[in-house]
Amino acid sequence: MKGYIDSIYEIIGNTPMLKLNRITEHYGVKGNIFAKLEYLNPGFSKKDRPALEMIEAAKSSGSLKPGQTVLEVTSGNTGTGLAIVCQAKGHHFIACMSQGNSMERARMMRALGAEVIIVPQGKDSVIGQVSGDDLKLVEEKADEILKERNAFRANQFIQDSAYEAHFKTADEMWNQLDGEIDVFMDILGSGGTFRGCAKRLKEHNGDIQCYAVEPKNAAVYAGHAIVNNGRHQIQGCGYARDLPIVDKDYMDGYIQVGDEEAIQMTRDLARLEGAFVGYSSGANVSAAVKLLKELDRDINIVLTLNDSGLKYLSTDLF
Ligand SMILES: Cc1ncc(COP(=O)(O)O)c(C=O)c1O
Incomplete structure (x- = not known):
């Protein structure tokens, strides 16, 4: 063995x-x-599972091209999983994350080779508490970068592979x-x-x-x-x-x-x-x-x- x-x-x-x-x-x-x-x-979380499944499914369907940049909106855990998987499979990874999430996650993703973009929170938001409005701001930023960088959006919120992993x-x-x-x-x-x-x-x-x-x-x-x-x-x-x-x-x-x-x-x-x-x-x-x-x-x-x-x-x- x-x-x-x-x-x-x-x-x-x-x-x-x-x-x-x-x-x-x-x-x-x-x-x-x-x-x-x-x-x-x-990656110290359950989100390694959908990270792996989303990348493997996208590679085998051809929606993720060899060497194409991968982007994800993440509170840090899916991003950490994606950083690990993308590095091993030859893709640059960009994580879009709200400033409201703990910064250990951003540091960890960077250490794993990811590019991390921190999106400032809305006016009334509190660090450590990410609201739906904060997430909307992260989504807007992600859409911008997706176009600029011709990236593939992993998209844990809509991909079937994200739940099929479980x-x-x-x-x-x-x-x-x-x-x-x-x-x-x-x-x-x-x-x-x-x-x-x-x-x-x-x-x-x-x-x-x-x-x-x-x-x-x-x-x-x-x-x-x-x-x-x-x-x-x-x-x-x-x-x-x-x-x-x-x-x-x-x-x-x-x-x-x-x-x-x-x-x-x-x-x-x-x-x-x-x-x-x-x-x-x-x-x-x-x-x-x-x-x-x-x-x-x-x-x-x-x-x-x-x-x-x-x-x-x-x-x-x-
Ligand atoms: C710490 C933590 N708990 C729970 C969840 C929720 O898991 P799911 O996206 O499968 O609903 C997440 C998702 O990112 C997470 O990071």
Whole structure:
């Protein structure tokens, strides 16, 4: 057997599954939470998966030409995955990112060979809180650069390959848990993880219930009003806008998580489980604990721990 890999992207995926025994015990809830350690991917987030799938699909369909520049609007994680994949496959990569995201991500993408364009936030915006309006400004800038540089836009928000990458995530979950899954939940960014995992898990077993997790201030899929301009601290998700790749048919329920709850749970994950992750991972686990409290039944919930806590050392998370 070959004992090495030829390119770093070959180790994307196949992440371990951790049962959060200490969290469920600490919160005194019945049932189990299984967390897929996606922050152990080479770019330290689950977004390595769609990055690889989008580039491979675009190369094989011919929509990405050999040597063509790739561009993406990113909160940093998809960009990190794309930087890794593009470098290995011979494409220059440009990341367009809001100033509101933590700067570790920009530094990391640059170190990985990417060109990073930071787009200033709107008038009333706050660093560390990227609103839908901020994202619109990034989109406008990206459109400009796309034309100037004749680049290929990876476009995680609309590409089928971005959610299809997570069929594999779901298959891994299914195999790791021997199909013993009652609930899947995920906080929505592009909605790619939710759509891919929910679709595939329901193909395995139509009884699996899938919950969309959203920040309290930006719970648009749950049908709630947007509060405080949709601002929140859970980076990488909750843009309070329509997500083209999300299919509401896969949503069996909705859970909202506030900033403070997400932050507390992120700290608990580090302290109790040794899982050093970011805000959105805390949000997912916080949502799971809420559901277990409400249902008070011995069920198995599966979710992803999305990215590494190392990406937030410049924030007040830790
Ligand atoms: C830290 C983090 N959490 C959650 C998400 C949301 O994942 P998805 O785009 O699959 O909905 C992202 C997306 O970039 C992210 O960076």
